[in-house]
Amino acid sequence: MEYLWKIVLLAAVLFILGLFASGLGNDSRNIPSPLIGRPASVFHAPALDDGPEISLESFRGRWVLVNFWGSWCVSCRHEHPYLLQLAKNTAKRSDFVMLGVDFKDTREGAKGFLQALGDPGYRQAFDPDQTIAIDWGVYGAPETYLVDPQGVVRYKQVGPLFNGWFEKIALPLMEPKHENR
């Protein structure tokens, strides 16, 4: 009993210090998405370029990379070159398609962004009052979801996609057998 409080006290102090030590590296803004493994919310949204309405269901049967972005977002600027490259590299794949959702934005702003930094060529949905974004549990930009052919969310990337993201993260999910070999 006499020693108990000493052990408890020192353990508590060490625990709190350890907690901070491990907490220092965390990005406290990174929220894990509960949507992974669940069917993605379907949406019908106006297109950014005044084309026909975009519906997620129309992509059923293919893997869909849904990228949420906005011209107001600085990280999206950094991410953009990779998106351009990825769109080019995967253009020939019949099982993979990319889709952008421009949210909390103005048409002019978004178009200006694409004009300045290059248009990756895939379709862009326009979501000015971020109802789609909220429906997908988005809380910042850029955020990217990988949806499988059955319409189930398989992965969520918070923050910009990095070089080699597709090969490192998407491909193993898309071709699990590939991975085993």
Added chain:
Amino acid sequence: MMWIELAHFATIIALLMAVVQLMAPVVGVLALRPAWVRVGRQAAYVVAVALTLAVIGVVISFLNHDFSVKYVAEHSSLSLPFFYRLTALWGGHEGSLLFWAWLLGLYTAMAVWRHWSSHPHSVPVVLSVLGAVITGFLVLILFLSSPFERLPRPPMDGRDLNPMLQDPGMVFHPPFLYMGYVGFAIPFAFALAALVNGRITDEWIVATRRWTLFSWAMLSTGIVFGAYWAYHVLGWGGYWAWDPVENASFIPWLVATAFLHSNMVQERRHMFMRWNLFLIITTFSLSLLGTFLVRSGVLSSVHAFASDPGRGVYILMFMTVVLLASFGLLVFRSDRLKSEVRLESLLSTEAAFLFNNLFLVVAALTVLLGTLYPLAMETLGSAKVTVGAPYYNKVFVPIMFIVLALMGVGPMLVWRGMQAQRLLRAVWIPLAGASIAAGLAFSFLGVRHPYGIVCIFLALFVAVSHGLDWGAAVRKKMIAAKQGFIPASSNLIRRNKRRYGGFMVHLGIVVMTVGFVGSGLFQEEKELVLAQGDFVVMGDWRLTFTGIHSVQGSNWTAQEALITAETDHGKKITLRPQKRVYNNHPMPATEAAISSHFLEDIYVVLGEPVSDANWAFRLYRNPLVSWVWGGAEMMALGILWSLLQGRSFKSKKRVDGTGPALQVDPSHS
């Protein structure tokens, strides 16, 4: 223009001298050379002077608009009003740390000066401990977050102070908070001295009573200023959000409150010495933790405006050293400080203080748990959880009810013990009064929330029990000294400043509690779109939107709405809520218009324009908010009053002559 270099140089000197202050007394004690301890003392004085110069240098750089100084360029601008330039020192991370170190330097010098001859055994250790803490801070300031850095290409104008900080509340919140945080360093150092020396005396408690009271008062005031700032600036109609940063200052406050009570037991009955050591070490550690939480970015929150992991690593290392050294000393050295504990009765002040301590410490633990739980979940379980206000309302508040109840019983109890019957006789009037008040509140004021009923009951219970005690003491005095009511009561209050200062603090808390009930449970709010000429009814008030126009401040422009508020009894006020855009900050800031009255505040926030003539508004009627501020002022006054009392009980007793030393007298606790 060389002021910042002067400040920088002074800080370097301060660091060197702080190391001397840390080392010299150690040498002096080990080698039995008192001269070395005196060297340590002189070093402490030099540290204080040098840091004062450093602070002056930074402040003058702000006043001179020296934008070649990075810190000035980032936290000021040509158009920043004078008042904010003067106080921009603590508008950012680097300056806040310097300010902290400066306060610690001043306190150290004062403590050494005051206690040099009266506490010769403690002073060397106190010097070393405080020297170590200052060294830790100065290393951080000089090497990791320097406010003295120059910019190679100075900008024409600075980036301006964060608009959220351009408010009187933010001018006063950090200094008071820091005066409290840093103040606990002195009792902490004396506690460590007691542990190092292993002397079984109550010297450190007596020496640090005033430091503790003072720091507690500053911390309380600082917290309330923070709440006041939140109320004015954040524009959501409330003042306390259980934000991690708010909690970081509240946790040490709770533990310090426990210490404040339990050190009286040591002073009077020479008991619980180890417990007191634990409490003060914890208080200061939590104060450091408060800095750490705000400054490291471990827990982000609304106003964690400076986060930097690099500094975080250093602060963590520093904390580790301080915590392990102090708690280690407590664990390994405190056995020799064991005091014999003996309670004559469970119905005694000392027993009540034990329970007060239990509940306050558990309350502190609760807030700590709620604050750290998300971090723990993230680190250990990789899940994100939010612990928000509803949690604290459900778990923390009931625990505090018990503390309030104990506060009401407090004045009826006496040291050493009393008969149960006597307590029962004393307790029934306040109980009856409180029950009647709670009943009236239920049936006439429409208080339905259980918390409301319980709070009103407890508030009345505390108020009546304190009032009765005071009344009885005045009556006794009137009879004994054959004086009238006023001279008798003023005599009484002057004779026993500690007791009646404490009463004042307790009543302040009662007043605040009533404010919490009013504003927490009876807030009325409306969110509406108004066109010019539209009016809204809030309680007795009729608020008419009469116009909107542009106004210009020295560093902002704003849309200002005019709202005329009228009551049936002819009161008429104009409220001017604004939507401000500061020149150097793109995000608009809302300036709520607040009209404070004795019973309620009218609080109006201007929202977005819906069309040309229609604007969105949020309107609040916040009952009894001014009671929260008023109660806090009472608390501060009470503490100031009890600070005035000299430190010796025994001598005072002799002078007072109201009873023999051994007789249990309720008017002297």
Added chain:
Amino acid sequence: MKTGNPWIFLTGWLLAWFLTTLPGVASEKMEEPSEAMVRTIAKSLRCAVCQNQSVYESNSDLAKDMLGVIRSKVVAGESEYAIRDYFFQRYGDYIYLEPTTQGSNRLLWIGPFVALLVGALALLAALKKWRRPSSPIAPVTPADHSFKERLQRELKQIES
């Protein structure tokens, strides 16, 4: 207004009455009845981008749009539970300001009370140990006598 002239008073009063009842000139605005529920829900959800502020209290864009979503769902007649759950499904535990009572969160809810219980029991046990009702002046025990005698003896030895 001049006092004593009833006509001026009467016309003024009539004018005031006329103005306040005239539609479109000045009218009392009442809050939409659905707003109370919107507020309850928005206050229980955390704005995902700000730290520890509720959706209702935050000024951030995301919070404003979340408020919009809540409002449209309330107007569409969804229940409070359904709307809260909608956000929970998308943002997880993080979105509730009040943590759930499931899983390890139980520690959060029960912990303080367990601490209180353990503390109270320990304190009561200690009080029992410490409690020694006695007269204010402790009686001198034989041990004290012998100690005092020895002290005196030793002191004398040192002196001599």
